[in-house]
Amino acid sequence: MPISRAELPAEDAAALIDQLCERWSDAKAIDRASDPVRIDFASGSCYLQAQPDKLLVVVEAVDDEAHNQLEGEVDNTLDALKGVELDIVWEA
Template sequence: MPISRAEIPADDAEALIDQLCQRWSGEHAVAKRDAGVEVTFATGSCYLVAEPDKLVVVVEAVEDEAHDQLEGEVDNTLDALRGVELDIVWEA
């Protein structure tokens, strides 16, 4: 299972998580966990954790192609919420 992680600078990480949950809750399962939120997609999961100065995102998928698609979904949704293209660096 491919897994990647990104740390996105954000003073409002909790608000971003709330917005992502609202955006995705109609199509995907969203569950609050102790440390953050898990969003379950058909082909994998996205874990969101708010830290004081950043949003930590972990993407896990069943296969490489699905993993790339999930990273793209997260990128595109965050870009749309921010209104600018973010330079998100995914680390394996």
């Protein structure tokens, strides 16, 4: 299973997690009781953890194609929430 992670500067990472969960709540299974928060997609999962001054995002998928698609969905959603295009660098 391909896994990648990114750390994004964020003044209020918890608020970003809230917004992401709200955005995906109707189409995804979300476990907000866990730390990190887990969001299940059809072909993988996204883990979100608020840390001081940053948001840690981990993407895990069943194969490379699904992994790339899931990274893209997370990128696009974060860009839309922040209102600016982020330069997200995923690390394997």
